[in-house]
Every structure is written in structure tokens, then in C-alpha cells.
Amino acid sequence: xxxxxxxxxxxxxxxxxxxxxxxxxxxxxxxxxxxxxxxxxxxxxxxxxxxxxxxxxxxxxxxxxxxxxxxxxxxxxxxxxxxxxxxxxxxxxxxxxxxxxxxxxxxxxxxxxxxxxxxxxxxxxxxxxxxxxxxxxxxxxxxxxxxxxxxxxxxxxxxxxxxxxxxxxxxxxxxxxxxxxxxxxxxxxxxxxxxxxxxxxxxxxxxxxxxxxxxxxxxxxxxxxxxxxxxxxxxxxxxxxxxxxxxxxxxxxxxxxxxxxxxxxxxxxxxxxxxxxxxxxxxxxxxxxxxxxxxxxxxxxxxxxxxxxxxxxxxxxxxxxxxxxxxxxxxxxxxxxxxxxxxxx
Numbered sequence: 001x002x003x004x005x006x007x008x009x010x011x012x013x014x015x016x017x018x019x020x021x022x023x024x025x026x027x028x029x030x031x032x033x034x035x036x037x038x039x040x041x042x043x044x045x046x047x048x049x050x051x052x053x054x055x056x057x058x059x060x061x062x063x064x065x066x067x068x069x070x071x072x073x074x075x076x077x078x079x080x081x082x083x084x085x086x087x088x089x090x091x092x093x094x095x096x097x098x099x100x101x102x103x104x105x106x107x108x109x110x111x112x113x114x115x116x117x118x119x120x121x122x123x124x125x126x127x128x129x130x131x132x133x134x135x136x137x138x139x140x141x142x143x144x145x146x147x148x149x150x151x152x153x154x155x156x157x158x159x160x161x162x163x164x165x166x167x168x169x170x171x172x173x174x175x176x177x178x179x180x181x182x183x184x185x186x187x188x189x190x191x192x193x194x195x196x197x198x199x200x201x202x203x204x205x206x207x208x209x210x211x212x213x214x215x216x217x218x219x220x221x222x223x224x225x226x227x228x229x230x231x232x233x234x235x236x237x238x239x240x241x242x243x244x245x246x247x248x249x250x251x252x253x254x255x256x257x258x259x260x261x262x263x264x265x266x267x268x269x270x271x272x273x274x275x276x277x278x279x280x281x282x283x284x285x286x287x288x289x290x291x292x293x294x295x296x297x298x299x300x301x302x303x304x305x306x307x308x309x310x311x312x313x314x315x316x317x318x319x320x321x322x323x324x325x326x327x328x329x330x331x332x333x334x335x336x337x338x339x340x341x342x343x344x345x
Contacts (some may be wrong), residue, residue: 047063064331173199205225
């Protein structure tokens with residue numbers, strides 16, 4: 001994912017060029033994070049490798065913060081993490097960062113505890129005052145005091161729900177990994193991943209693989225967007241997800257740093273889609289002029305659709321099928337010169 005905001009505790013040690021090799025457990029690397037107080041700038045922070053993960057990946061504790069454990073792969077080297085030659089200096093910098101993070105965590109915990117205790121005292125004082133008033137009111141009227149207020153429910157027995165077809169925005173928060181639907185010319189039918197830097201009425205996202213134009217250092221692009229253009233990261237496809245693949249099945253193709261909507265055409269060698277290594281696909285709608293593309297199965301995933309109202313994932317094709325059908329009356333045929341239906345005047 002994109003960098004999270006953390007302050008650097010010490011100057012970074014000299015870094016090595018990309019090695020193409022995973023670091024070992026206990027080794028200190030540097031991870032790119034957003035500079036605290038300046039989310040548009042990044043710094044390299046010492047981070048300790050904690051665990052090797054299957055598939056050529058590893059987990060690291062970033063900047064000594066035990067709540068900031070991130071996973072990386074070789075494809076991220078030089079962009080999100082890098083090796084450090086002087087391990088002695090790197091481990092010293094990490095130890096300083098770890099000590100600073102512990103002190104900050106302890107201070108935050110103490111502040112939270114003090115705030116909770118103050119809130120509890122305020123609530124207790126208010127309850128005592130309320131009980132006194134209620135007792136006096138009950139005594140004057142010969143009653144046993146006010147009855148507890150009942151929770152309102154609808155006929156369904158729960159809280160009100162949005163009407164069918166109404167999309168409720170998902171709740172986004174700082175640090176959340178998301179995907180953004182492309183709307184600009186040339187980016188239609190694409191999804192690009194990023195990280196939430198700020199969430200309010202609109203959401204500010206820093207992209208993982210989109211950059212500012214004319215930026216020599218390839219500075220990641222930051223945009224403030226309507227929540228409706230975002231979705232959480234999709235789940236991983238289940239094993240055998242291509243077993244029943246048929247022509248027209250919605251898919252997404254990894255291309256140029258993003259995921260693009262495509263449709264299944266056929267198996268390249270005429271075999272079975274589940275065991276194939278390559279498939280023929282074409283861009284959804286008018287994407288890429290409908291040209292057929294030979295794609296590795298490893299670069300494909302299901303054509304996901306996120307239902308914000310139910311907070312659930314499904315197929316893009318299933319979502320389209322569930323949408324209300326448009327009436328045929330008065331609609332224009334997409335094919336020029338199409339014959340009218342039989343019986344038409």
C-alpha cells in the first residue's frame with residue numbers, strides 16, 4: 001500500500017541499489033512513509049523485517065511502531081522499501097525509532113485513559129443529578145420515576161435501511177487501502193489502488209501507481225475525490241474461480257499499474273479455463289476498441305463489484321443483471337438500420 005504518516009526518528013543510513021533479493025528476518029531496511037504533518041512529502045524510515053511470507057514477500061515493523069506492520073514484495077523494492085548497506089547504523093536508527101514510538105504510544109495511552117476517566121466522572125455526576133431530579137419528580141406525583149426510553153425500530157424490527165437501489169457510501173479512514181474508478185479520458189473502466197490520506201465529505205487518496213505529470217522523481221499523484229468513486233481493495237479470488245468460465249464473463253486485467261475491465265473470450269489453446277495459463281479477453285464496452293488480447297491468467301482477477309449498501313462483493317455481471325431493465329418501447333436500436341419488430345406499424 002501507499003505510505004502511512006510517521007515521523008522519522010533518525011537520519012537514514014546509506015541505501016543500496018535494488019538487489020532483487022528479499023531481506024532476511026531481523027534485517028533493517030528503509031520504508032517510504034509520508035512525513036508527519038506534510039502528507040505530500042515522503043521520508044525513508046528504518047524498519048525491521050519481522051516475518052517471511054510465502055510468495056516472495058515479507059512483513060516489517062515500520063519506523064519502530066508496533067502498530068505499523070506492513071507487507072512488501074520484490075516488486076516494491078526501490079519504490080516502497082530499499083536495503084541498507086550499513087546494518088549497524090540502520091539498527092541503531094531503528095532502535096532509536098522504536099524507543100520513540102514506545103514513548104509516544106505510552107503517552108497516547110495515558111492521555112486516552114485520563115480522557116476516559118474524566119468522561120466517566122462527568123457521566124456519573126450527570127447520572128446522580130438526573131436521579132435526584134427524577135426521584136423528586138416521582139415523589140411529587142406519587143410515581144416510581146421516569147421509564148427508560150425505548151429504542152425506535154421500523155416494521156422490519158431494526159433501524160431504517162436505504163430504499164432499494166440507493167447506494168450508501170462506504171466509510172473510509174486514514175491509512176485505508178482503496179481502489180479508485182477511473183473517469184478521466186483514457187482511464188475509463190480502470191481501477192487504480194492508493195491509500196486514504198484524509199476522509200471527510202470527500203476523500204483524499206495518494207495513488208500507488210499514478211504520478212504527477214512532468215515529475216522527474218515520479219511523485220505519486222494525490223487527488224481529492226467523491227466517496228462514490230472509491231471501493232475497498234477486493235478480496236482474493238477463490239481457488240477454481242475460472243472453473244465455469246463462459247464467454248462474456250467479466251474479468252479485470254492488470255495493465256499499466258491498474259486493473260482494467262475486460263471480458264472472457266476463450267481459452268488460448270482451446271483447453272480448460274481452470275488449468276489454462278493464458279486466456280483470450282477483450283476490453284469491456286468500447287475499451288481498446290474491442291480488440292482481443294492474449295493475457296496470462298496470473299494477470300487476471302474476477303470482475304468485482306462492491307455493493308456499498310450491503311458491504312459485500314459480487315460479480316460485475318451479476319450486479320448488471322440485477323439492475324432494473326430499461327423498457328424497449330421508445331428505445332433506439334444500437335444497430336443502424338435495424339428492422340422493426342414484427343407487428344410494428
